[in-house]
Amino acid sequence: VRVAVDVMGGDRAPGEILKGCWQAAELLSGDDMVHLVGDGAIINDALSTNPVPANKLKHYNVVATTQIIEMDDSPVESIRAKPDSSIAVMCRMVSKGEADAVISAGNTGACVAASQLRMRLLPGVARPGIAVVLPTFHGPVVVCDVGAQVIAKPKYLQQFALMASAYSHDLFNIETPRVALLSIGEEDAKGTGTVKEARKLLRDEPLINFIGNIEGKDVFKGTCDVIVCDGFVGNILLKFTEGLSEGIFQTMAAEMEQESAEVFEKFKGVAKRIWARHDWQEHGGAPLLGVGGICMICHGRSEAKAIKNAIRVAKQLVNSGVNAKITARIAQSIQVTDE
Amino acid sequence: VRVAVDVMGGDRAPGEILKGCWQAAELLSGDDMVHLVGDGAIINDALSTNPVPANKLKHYNVVATTQIIEMDDSPVESIRAKPDSSIAVMCRMVSKGEADAVISAGNTGACVAASQLRMRLLPGVARPGIAVVLPTFHGPVVVCDVGAQVIAKPKYLQQFALMASAYSHDLFNIETPRVALLSIGEEDAKGTGTVKEARKLLRDEPLINFIGNIEGKDVFKGTCDVIVCDGFVGNILLKFTEGLSEGIFQTMAAEMEQESAEVFEKFKGVAKRIWARHDWQEHGGAPLLGVGGICMICHGRSEAKAIKNAIRVAKQLVNSGVNAKITARIAQSIQVTDE
Numbered sequence: 001v002r003v004a005v006d007v008m009g010g011d012r013a014p015g016e017i018l019k020g021c022w023q024a025a026e027l028l029s030g031d032d033m034v035h036l037v038g039d040g041a042i043i044n045d046a047l048s049t050n051p052v053p054a055n056k057l058k059h060y061n062v063v064a065t066t067q068i069i070e071m072d073d074s075p076v077e078s079i080r081a082k083p084d085s086s087i088a089v090m091c092r093m094v095s096k097g098e099a100d101a102v103i104s105a106g107n108t109g110a111c112v113a114a115s116q117l118r119m120r121l122l123p124g125v126a127r128p129g130i131a132v133v134l135p136t137f138h139g140p141v142v143v144c145d146v147g148a149q150v151i152a153k154p155k156y157l158q159q160f161a162l163m164a165s166a167y168s169h170d171l172f173n174i175e176t177p178r179v180a181l182l183s184i185g186e187e188d189a190k191g192t193g194t195v196k197e198a199r200k201l202l203r204d205e206p207l208i209n210f211i212g213n214i215e216g217k218d219v220f221k222g223t224c225d226v227i228v229c230d231g232f233v234g235n236i237l238l239k240f241t242e243g244l245s246e247g248i249f250q251t252m253a254a255e256m257e258q259e260s261a262e263v264f265e266k267f268k269g270v271a272k273r274i275w276a277r278h279d280w281q282e283h284g285g286a287p288l289l290g291v292g293g294i295c296m297i298c299h300g301r302s303e304a305k306a307i308k309n310a311i312r313v314a315k316q317l318v319n320s321g322v323n324a325k326i327t328a329r330i331a332q333s334i335q336v337t338d339e
Numbered sequence: 340v341r342v343a344v345d346v347m348g349g350d351r352a353p354g355e356i357l358k359g360c361w362q363a364a365e366l367l368s369g370d371d372m373v374h375l376v377g378d379g380a381i382i383n384d385a386l387s388t389n390p391v392p393a394n395k396l397k398h399y400n401v402v403a404t405t406q407i408i409e410m411d412d413s414p415v416e417s418i419r420a421k422p423d424s425s426i427a428v429m430c431r432m433v434s435k436g437e438a439d440a441v442i443s444a445g446n447t448g449a450c451v452a453a454s455q456l457r458m459r460l461l462p463g464v465a466r467p468g469i470a471v472v473l474p475t476f477h478g479p480v481v482v483c484d485v486g487a488q489v490i491a492k493p494k495y496l497q498q499f500a501l502m503a504s505a506y507s508h509d510l511f512n513i514e515t516p517r518v519a520l521l522s523i524g525e526e527d528a529k530g531t532g533t534v535k536e537a538r539k540l541l542r543d544e545p546l547i548n549f550i551g552n553i554e555g556k557d558v559f560k561g562t563c564d565v566i567v568c569d570g571f572v573g574n575i576l577l578k579f580t581e582g583l584s585e586g587i588f589q590t591m592a593a594e595m596e597q598e599s600a601e602v603f604e605k606f607k608g609v610a611k612r613i614w615a616r617h618d619w620q621e622h623g624g625a626p627l628l629g630v631g632g633i634c635m636i637c638h639g640r641s642e643a644k645a646i647k648n649a650i651r652v653a654k655q656l657v658n659s660g661v662n663a664k665i666t667a668r669i670a671q672s673i674q675v676t677d678e
Contacts, residue, residue: 072526137590147523150531184486184574187411192489192571216579220586232531233572235523240555240576241583247559248587251476255609263605270594 001031001318003311004090004099007038008068009106011300014038017105018046020307021060025052027312028059034311035099037086040064065089071300075109079117087111091118094293101294101314103285105302111295112148112288119293122323124330126153126338128290129160130231130297131167132238135278138222142168142177145231146238148288152230155336157181157198161208162329163289164226170320171313177225180214182233187213194230202228207333249275284310287317289326294318340370340657342650343429343438346377347407348445350639353377356444357385359646360399364391366651367398373650374438376425379403404428410639414448418456426450430457433632440633440653442624444641450634451487451627458632461662463669465492465677467629468499469570469636470506471577474617477561481507481516484570485577487627491569494675496520496537500547501668502628503565509659510652516564519553521572526552533569541567546672588614623648626656628665633657 005021007014021034028034036043043062052060067082079088087106091114093099104111108130116128129145144164149156161179168177181199183191188199190213202210211224219227219237229237249271256267284306285298294317296310317323344360346353360373367373375382382401391399406424408417418427426445430453432438443450447469455467468484483503488495500518507516520538522530527538529552541549550563558566558576568576588610595606623645624637633656635649656662 074528137586150523182575184489184571184578189413195571216575216577217582219579220582232523232534233575236521236555236572236576237579238555239523240558240579243556243559244580244583245587247476248584251613252591252609255613256605259605259609263602266595266598266602267606270591270598274590274594 001101001315002033002035002099003101003103003314004035004037004063004093005307005311006086006090006102006104006106007036007043008065008086009104010298010302012303013105014042014046016303017307018043018050019304021311022050022052023304023308024311025056025059027308027315028056032059032315033061034059035061035063035093037063037090038065063089063093069107069110071107073107073110075107075113078107078110079114087114091115094119100318101296103296103298103307103310103314105285105298105300105307108147108297111297115288115291115293115295119291119295122290122292122327122330124327125290126159127156128288129156129163130286131164131289132286133171133280133283134219134238134241135280135283136220136222138220140172140283141219141225141227143227143229143234143238144289145229146234146286147231149230150232152194153338154194154197154201155338157194157228157230158201158205158333158336159290159330161202161205161210161226161228162333163326164228165208166322166325166329167287167289168225170317170322170325172225174225176209178211178223179208179226179228180211180224182227182229183213183215185213185215198228201334201336205334207329281306282309284313292323294323340440340654341372341374341438342440342442342653343374343376343402343432344646344650345425345429345441345443345445346375346382347425348443349637349641351642352444353381353385355642356646357382357389358643360650361389361391362643362647363650364395364398366647366654367395371398371654372400373398374400374402374432376402376429377404402428402432408446408449410446412446412449414446414452417446417449418453426453430454433458439657440635442635442637442646442649442653444624444637444639444646447486447636450636454627454630454632454634458630458634461629461631461666461669463666464629465498466495467627468495468502469625470503470628471625472619472622473558473577473580474619474622475559475561477559479511479622480558480564480566482566482568482573482577483628484568485573485625486570488569489571491533492677493533493536493540494677496533496567496569497540497544497672497675498629498669500541500544500549500565500567501672502665503567504547505661505664505668506626506628507564509656509661509664511564513564515548517550517562518547518565518567519550519563521566521568522552522554524552524554537567540673540675544673546668620645621648623650623652631662633662
């Protein structure tokens with residue numbers, strides 16, 4: 001498997017990104033190749049001092065680029081204006097058959113735009129969706145979409161369900177993932193027109209194991225494996241989870257510290273354990289489902305661990321043939337119009 | 340102030356609702372009146388055995404009704420089909436000038452429908468919005484709307500900001516509440532078309548202290564006093580907060596218990612303290628802003644404490660004249676079309 005990694009993208013690039021690539025050495029064998037895409041001088045310098053065993057060095061290749069897409073660059077414009085940026089170059093490598101997967105912790109919008117432009121959509125797919133793994137107290141839940149489409153038509157939600165089910169199946173080995181539609185009540189009559197229409201599509205689709213609507217309070221109750229929503233709601237929810245969790249742990253830490261030094265130590269150990277068990281970095285990144293290649297979008301705050309895991313998941317998805325499964329499911333599904 | 344309370348609505352009705360009404364006795368003086376609306380036999384029976392001091396009994400009045408709107412009844416239909424339900428009767432009392440405020444922990448949709456139908460909208464208001472107080476680690480934040488309008492036009496969001504500012508001002512004595520628009524990024528270009536349009540309206544409106552977009556992760560960071568969003572997103576977020584908070588505390592409790600009995604006791608104390616400090620029941624309920632009366636919508640799980648506090652807040656809002664302020668602000672604001 002050939003994975004192109006964006007060395008220039010993310011809050012901690014290039015240091016943590018490269019570190020993650022070196023940590024991934026143990027995952028690499030056979031024809032595996034990690035293409036390090038970015039500033040040639042920086043990468044070569046890091047390569048010369050890196051801690052990778054000599055027998056693994058053949059799995060790394062430098063692809064020097066001269067431009068950088070910043071976090072606040074306009075997605076579509078930057079792809080056109082910066083053709084030699086790491087993101088643009090990586091996606092072109094997939095389109096030319098030189099790489100199977102791309103990984104970036106950089107500008108999400110640019111990754112989505114470049115993937116769609118270069119890798120094209122899989123046959124029958126109307127819009128791609130970002131599928132993130134939310135580590136809940138009852139196991140991982142895949143949420144799709146979390147930001148590729150700010151507005152979703154019913155058809156997109158139907159396809160997000162099909163694609164995310166294939167992903168959940170291949171990633172977690174769940175035979176028939178339980179799919180829920182995020183809404184404001186369990187009843188048919190609740191939600192926007194789009195949600196109500198999507199509910200019918202999901203219910204009627206034999207390829208989807210649809211369990212019904214899910215409310216915000218039930219997301220963490222372990223009742224489903226996949227949650228489908230539009231990218232606006234999904235993105236708000238994802239970032240909200242981060243903010244609220246951190247807030248609760250901080251508030252609790254401050255209180256525990258006032259109890260006693262000993263209690264505080266115990267608390268810190270417990271918090272660390274819980275945090276580790278629900279660490280988003282364990283899942284690496286979120287694939288953009290529906291494009292003709294594997295595109296792993298990582299959190300801007302990704303550290304080495306996230307990059308290493310993104311490489312692991314990208315390999316897994318290429319090897320499992322998730323895109324062939326998505327294409328087959330989309331072709332077999334009930335065909336609905338785009339409106 | 341005359342407050343009509345729905346004795347029949349909510350998961351813990353009528354017991355906890357009535358208990359809340361009795362607990363509110365200490366808040367009642369002068370011409371204050373609590374109209375107990377619901378099953379006459381139940382209420383009279385409870386009145387005869389209630390723990391309210393004799394000198395406060397004159398502040399209670401029984402309004403017997405014969406119908407009940409269930410939690411899953413269709414809002415608009417049930418209001419028409421059950422004219423003698425507590426919710427329908429309460430809203431009619433306001434329209435006839437017999438009550439200033441209504442409080443219900445029952446069917447939210449029916450409360451919204453009945454309030455809109457009977458109390459009418461305040462002059463200039465396009466749509467009402469439910470404004471809930473989210474108890475964050477940096478103080479209370481008012482979120483509007485959390486469920487009255489599943490789809491919001493830019494104009495509605497502008498008016499939610501004006502109305503929720505007036506509410507935040509009157510409830511928390513904040514001179515010029517900082518208003519944020521919930522979106523998926525801080526930049527102008529982020530979000531749905533509606534959000535981008537609303538952003539312009541909020542920025543241009545001199546009556547609104549607009550601080551810009553806010554992302555999900557920043558909701559709990561104390562950067563704003565009011566958050567504006569459509570009712571679909573707001574409702575999901577609200578219920579999500581509940582589910583996630585409970586999940587974290589439960590997970591942590593299970594871990595702490597394994598540490599030692601002593602540590603677990605300490606933790607329980609701390610958790611209880613934090614929970615109490617962020618107890619939504621302290622804020623009673625969420626007003627439906629924009630209707631010609633005070634309508635307090637309480638959580639279905641409300642206990643006595645929430646009902647008592649809803650009575651307190653209803654009194655406060657009637658006395659502060661929040662609706663006159665909302666009407667004035669709407670009249671003075673930049674007038675935009677409904678599209």
